[in-house]
Amino acid sequence: MARTSRGERSQAEGPDQVGPTGRPWPDLPRPAPRDPTHQEAVVLALCNQKGGVGKTTSTINLGACLVEAGRRVLLVDFDPQGSLSVGLGVNSHTREASVYDLLMGSGTLPQDAIVASSTVGLDILPANIDLSAAEVQLVSEVAREHTLTRVLAPLKTAYDVILIDCAPSLGLLTINALTAADGVIIPLECEFFALRGVAMLIDTIDKVHNRLNPKLELVGILGTMYDGRTLHNREVLERVVEAFGDVVFHTTIRRTVKFPETTVAGEPITSYASDSSGAQQYRMLAREVLQRCPAA
Numbered sequence: 001m002a003r004t005s006r007g008e009r010s011q012a013e014g015p016d017q018v019g020p021t022g023r024p025w026p027d028l029p030r031p032a033p034r035d036p037t038h039q040e041a042v043v044l045a046l047c048n049q050k051g052g053v054g055k056t057t058s059t060i061n062l063g064a065c066l067v068e069a070g071r072r073v074l075l076v077d078f079d080p081q082g083s084l085s086v087g088l089g090v091n092s093h094t095r096e097a098s099v100y101d102l103l104m105g106s107g108t109l110p111q112d113a114i115v116a117s118s119t120v121g122l123d124i125l126p127a128n129i130d131l132s133a134a135e136v137q138l139v140s141e142v143a144r145e146h147t148l149t150r151v152l153a154p155l156k157t158a159y160d161v162i163l164i165d166c167a168p169s170l171g172l173l174t175i176n177a178l179t180a181a182d183g184v185i186i187p188l189e190c191e192f193f194a195l196r197g198v199a200m201l202i203d204t205i206d207k208v209h210n211r212l213n214p215k216l217e218l219v220g221i222l223g224t225m226y227d228g229r230t231l232h233n234r235e236v237l238e239r240v241v242e243a244f245g246d247v248v249f250h251t252t253i254r255r256t257v258k259f260p261e262t263t264v265a266g267e268p269i270t271s272y273a274s275d276s277s278g279a280q281q282y283r284m285l286a287r288e289v290l291q292r293c294p295a296a
């Protein structure tokens with residue numbers, strides 16, 4: 001097994017090497033250019049009801065790397081905390097329209113709410129605290145679980161990939177995200193309690209698949225905040241692979257202060273620190289996602 005002098009598995013990138021998850025590193029070719037006849041966006045929800053596991057960081061940086069791969073990407077902030085909006089420098093409190101207005105069908109047009117980020121090709125549908133009211137207001141709606149699906153339907157031809165950054169809950173907003181999605185990515189922090197709650201999350205995904213959205217599938221589980229120098233992190237990642245097998249992405253995202261710094265800077269790591277290993281890891285993730293979702 002390829003290990004550095006500190007006992008850490010090296011970030012293997014050749015086909016003969018072992019990757020951080022302990023499996024042989026796969027062949028991840030440079031993504032093909034986008035298909036100009038592309039019809040509809042692939043919608044992916046980044047979901048985990050556990051807080052602070054890297055959902056928002058992964059949505060922003062995976063989105064930016066998909067743009068680098070030539071895709072037109074919309075990021076949907078679906079968390080009343082509005083962290084995705086803040087993380088890309090959008091002040092969603094001073095904006096007149098947000099995803100909440102679109103959900104409530106108040107006559108707001110998507111183009112009034114969508115903002116272009118500083119990364120060309122990366123758009124944002126922002127959120128703010130108003131969204132917390134939607135959770136309550138939608139309860140009395142007919143087909144309440146399909147509200148976000150209706151909001152995204154007219155936007156699908158304008159993008160290749162739509163990423164939804166979910167809130168840390170399994171409430172009605174997250175059910176809406178899972179109902180609107182073609183696939184789910186589960187970011188999982190590489191620490192002891194990481195696996196707690198994943199069974200419940202997968203059970204929820206299965207229920208949405210069976211009752212509301214038969215096309216929904218689990219695209220992958222992403223190890224985040226990984227520190228290969230600690231035995232503990234390596235053991236957790238090994239257990240995750242034991243439990244979930246090949247659904248776990250080969251790419252893991254390492255712990256680095258660069259990510260909190262990008263939030264302060266309000267930009268993705270691909271522009272904040274383009275040559276950093278963090279940027280490189282999200283580029284590899286983008287390749288894996290495109291390999292697993294050929295329609296994107």
Ligand SMILES: Nc1ncnc2c1ncn2[C@@H]1O[C@H](COP(=O)(O)OP(=O)(O)OP(=O)(O)O)[C@@H](O)[C@H]1O
Pocket residue numbers: 050051052053054055056057058079081083166167168224225226253254255256257259260261263
């Ligand atoms: N790989 C990483 N290394 C170091 N810090 C990270 C990493 N990924 C994310 N962080 C930091 O950890 C914190 C939580 O990350 P993030 O906001 O992406 O998680 P989240 O799952 O979206 O949280 P929430 O559940 O509150 O929405 C942030 O301060 C972020 O900058």
Ligand SMILES: [Mg+2]
Pocket residue numbers: 055056057079083084165166
């Ligand atoms: Mg978040």
